[in-house]
Amino acid sequence: MSVIRAFVGDFSNEEVLAWIDEVLLANENLKPKGIRVSNSLHKRGIEGTYREVPIAMSPGLYPEDQVEVVFETDEEAA
Numbered sequence: 001m002s003v004i005r006a007f008v009g010d011f012s013n014e015e016v017l018a019w020i021d022e023v024l025l026a027n028e029n030l031k032p033k034g035i036r037v038s039n040s041l042h043k044r045g046i047e048g049t050y051r052e053v054p055i056a057m058s059p060g061l062y063p064e065d066q067v068e069v070v071f072e073t074d075e076e077a078a
Contacts, residue, residue: 004070005023007067007068017046017050020035023069027071031071033070034053034054035055036057036067038061038066039062041065
């Protein structure tokens with residue numbers, strides 16, 4: 001099972017990265033598995049990796065700017 005934190009709306013790249021930082025810090029007891037971003041954010045340059053967590057464009061995150069940070073649960077990490 002995965003734990004997902006989502007962020008939806010109209011945000012600047014800086015706001016998105018600040019939110020990702022907050023989520024990673026608030027969930028430091030979980031291992032981040034990946035970051036999913038909407039096509040619009042991907043086109044604006046949020047891609048590759050961030051804080052050593054891989055970023056992928058997810059076609060299902062549409063039409064607004066959307067971000068999901070996915071964490072592994074204890075069962076997945078084992």
